[in-house]
Amino acid sequence: MTLRIYFTGEDLARTRIAGECDAMWEVMLSLYRLRRRERTVVFDKWKQDIVAKVPAATRLLTTLAPERGYAVDFLTPRTEEGTLAAGLEALRRTTRKRLRSDLWELSMRHPATRLPGWVNGLATGDQQAIGAVASAVEAYFGACLSPYWPRIQSQVARERARRSTMLSQGGWGAVFSTLHPSARWSFPTLELSYPADHDIHLNGRGLLLQPSCFCRQTPITLRDPDLPPVLVYPIEHDAGWAHDEANGGHPALRRLLGLTRTHVLETIADGDCTTSELARRLGIPGSTASRQATALREAGLVRSQRLGQAVIHTVTDLGTALLEGRRPALMA
Structure with missing residues (x-):
C-alpha cells in the first residue's frame, strides 16, 4: 500500500522543513x-x-x-x-x-x-x-x-540541520528520495510505503516536512487531504538519548546549576539562538528564558550579543568545558 503526494512547481517553492519539534x-x-x-x-x-x-x-x-x-x-x-x-x-x-x-x-x-x-x-x-x-x-x-524535551528537540534539530544541508547541496530530489527507505521520487510524485493507499494533491499549498523523534517505521500524515499538508517522518536517533546521562544532560551539572538552567545551557550549546528561540525550543516563557540566560552569562557560561532588536546567546569556552566535563584551560 502506498502514500502518493502530488506536487506542482509551485508546491516545491512552498515546501519547507519544520524549524522545531511539533x-x-x-x-x-x-x-x-x-x-x-x-x-x-x-x-x-x-x-x-x-x-x-x-x-x-x-x-x-x-x-x-x-x-x-x-x-x-x-x-x-x-x-x-x-x-x-x-x-x-x-x-x-x-x-x-x-x-x-x-x-x-x-x-x-x-x-x-x-x-x-x-x-x-x-x-x-x-x-x-x-x-x-x-x-x-x-x-x-x-x-x-x-x-526529556530538550533532548528530543536536540535529536530533531540535528535531523533538520542534516536535511537543510542536503537541500542546499542536492535540492528537493535529494531530500525526498532519502526520507525513508521506501521513498520513490519522480516529479511530480513522491511515493512512500503506508498502512493504506492514500493520495494527497498539494495543489499549490506546498508540504511541511516534520521530523519526529517518536515516529517509527513509516512516515505519517493526516487523513483529511484538505487539511494543511504535512508529512511526519522518522529521524535517525542517538540510541542513548533517553538514558540518565542524556536525559537533561549531565547529573552533576544539574546538581550545580539546577535542571532548568542546565537545559538552557545545553540548548544554547546545541546552536546559537535568540531569547525567543530559546524559549520556543524549551517550551518555557520568554521571561524565564531571559532570566536563566542572564544568570548563565553572569557566571561566564554564556555570551550574549545584541543584533538589531534581538539578543543572540552563544555558549562560552567555559560553558563548553563544563558540559563536556573537562577542566577549562587556565588563562595566561
Whole structure:
C-alpha cells in the first residue's frame, strides 16, 4: 500500500522543513510507542522510566488515538510554533464540524471498539469535553515528555540541520528520495510505503516536512487531504538519548546549576539562538528564558550579543568545558 503526494512547481517553492519539534505530534506518536509491544534500543529506556508516571487522564487520548490505525486529525493541529501551548490553544479552538467529522471517522475505522459516553459531548463541541482532552494532553506531556524535551528537540534539530544541508547541496530530489527507505521520487510524485493507499494533491499549498523523534517505521500524515499538508517522518536517533546521562544532560551539572538552567545551557550549546528561540525550543516563557540566560552569562557560561532588536546567546569556552566535563584551560 502506498502514500502518493502530488506536487506542482509551485508546491516545491512552498515546501519547507519544520524549524522545531511539533509537541502535539510527539504526544500522539509517543502514545503509540508506549503501548505497542515493540523492543527497540531507542525507546526502551524511555518506556521503562515513564510507564509508572502516565497520568490516568491519558485514557482520553488513547480513546482518540487507538494503538493502531486511524487517530483523529484534530489531536495534531497545525501551528507555526509547534509548541505545546500553541497546540493546546489550537485544540481548544477545534470546530464542531471537525470534531464531528473526525469522531465519525474514528467510529467507522474501529467498528469493534465501543466509544465511551464522553465522546458524544465532544462531538457536539462541548467546551468542557474539549477542555478535558486538552488537560489530558498537558498532563501527559508534563509527566512523560517534558523531562526529556530538550533532548528530543536536540535529536530533531540535528535531523533538520542534516536535511537543510542536503537541500542546499542536492535540492528537493535529494531530500525526498532519502526520507525513508521506501521513498520513490519522480516529479511530480513522491511515493512512500503506508498502512493504506492514500493520495494527497498539494495543489499549490506546498508540504511541511516534520521530523519526529517518536515516529517509527513509516512516515505519517493526516487523513483529511484538505487539511494543511504535512508529512511526519522518522529521524535517525542517538540510541542513548533517553538514558540518565542524556536525559537533561549531565547529573552533576544539574546538581550545580539546577535542571532548568542546565537545559538552557545545553540548548544554547546545541546552536546559537535568540531569547525567543530559546524559549520556543524549551517550551518555557520568554521571561524565564531571559532570566536563566542572564544568570548563565553572569557566571561566564554564556555570551550574549545584541543584533538589531534581538539578543543572540552563544555558549562560552567555559560553558563548553563544563558540559563536556573537562577542566577549562587556565588563562595566561
